[in-house]
Amino acid sequence: MSTKMQDLMFGSMPLLRHEPTEMRIRVSDGVLQVADTTRAVLVWEPRRIVPSYAVPVADLRGELAAGTLPSIPAPERILDPGIPFAAHSCDGEAVDLVIGDTRFAGAGFRPQDPDLAEYVVLDFAAFEAWLGEDERLMAHPRDPYHRVDVRQSSRTVRLELDGAVVAESNRPVLVFETSLPTRFYLPREDVLAELTPTERRTACAYKGQASYFTVAGYTDLAWTYLEPLDGATGLTGRIAFLDDKLDVFVDDRHRDQPHSPAAELFRDRFGLKDT
Incomplete structure (x- = not known):
């Protein structure tokens, strides 16, 4: 019997995983300067x-010292980027990084x-600045097994909220993300x-910084990327909606709500579990 790739990926999540990179x-x-290495390893707790x-201790510019901040118990669920670094889900030692008179508490x-x-x-x-080769990295390291495809389309997309059409277009851009x-x-x-700007800002390692809008009384229901990263420039100024909260029609066909571990995580983060 064939195995769905997504099931394999999420099936490994209880494990401590790593992948070397030559970047x-x-x-x-x-x-x-904190570290400069060509021997980094991507680590998923x-x-x-x-x-x-993770970088080799030998490639640090400072010294490691016993941690001065307590670890936070990690929730017994999938850990999204909003869960702080201090919430560790495997055995190990929290450490401080000391460079001269500067101490980065709990940074390791x-x-x-x-x-x-x-x-x-x-x-x-x-740390303020991360470079992959000579390019600035945003939000968190990119996953080499995570792909984001931005594609122009001529399909008609209609979004309805409480029975009212909030947006309709035959020139959408679709984002297919692992x-x-x-x-x-x-x-x-x-x-x-009507789109009313809010103060919410989020950062995506693949798309850039998003700004949010209130729509019809629903806070942060829509967002836009004004200056998306390379590979996502087709999103510039376009509006996306948290369509888990709306009815979505593609070529007049109603889309079912997505069902996957990642979709459930997304819905849970935005308080949509029971909608």
Whole structure:
């Protein structure tokens, strides 16, 4: 019997996983150089959906010291990027990184695993600048097994909220992202509902920084990328909706709500579990 790839991927999530990369990784706090290595390893702690970079201890510019911050118990569920680095889901030691008089408390973690014995996993959020070769990295390391395809389409997409059409377009851009529901990005002029900007901002390692809108009283129901990253420039200025909350019709055919571990995680994060 054939096995669905997504089931294989999510079936490995209870495990501590790693993958070497030949990409040169440089880390700094904007002033101090923290690490410069061509021997980095991507590490996924159990149930973590995105990886962290681990670098050889020998390639650090400082010293490791006993951690001064307590670890946070990791929730017994899939760990999305909103779960802090300090919530570790495998055995190991939280450590501080000390460079001269500067101490980065809790910025490192050393998993208790023989394959990673010479490495320290670094908290992406603890440092201001990450470079992959000579390009700035955003939000978190990219997963080499995660793909984002941005495609123009001539299919007609209609979005309805409580029975009212909020947007309709025959020139959408569709985003096909590994393990996530297809998202529909429509030209702003094809959005019929009023968009009220909110203060919410999120960052995606693949698409860039998103700005959000309230629509028909629903806060942060829609978003846009004003300056998307390379590979996602087709999304510039287009509007996407949290269509888990709406009725979506593609060529007049109603789409069922997506069902997958990642889709459930997305719905749970936005409080949509019972909708």
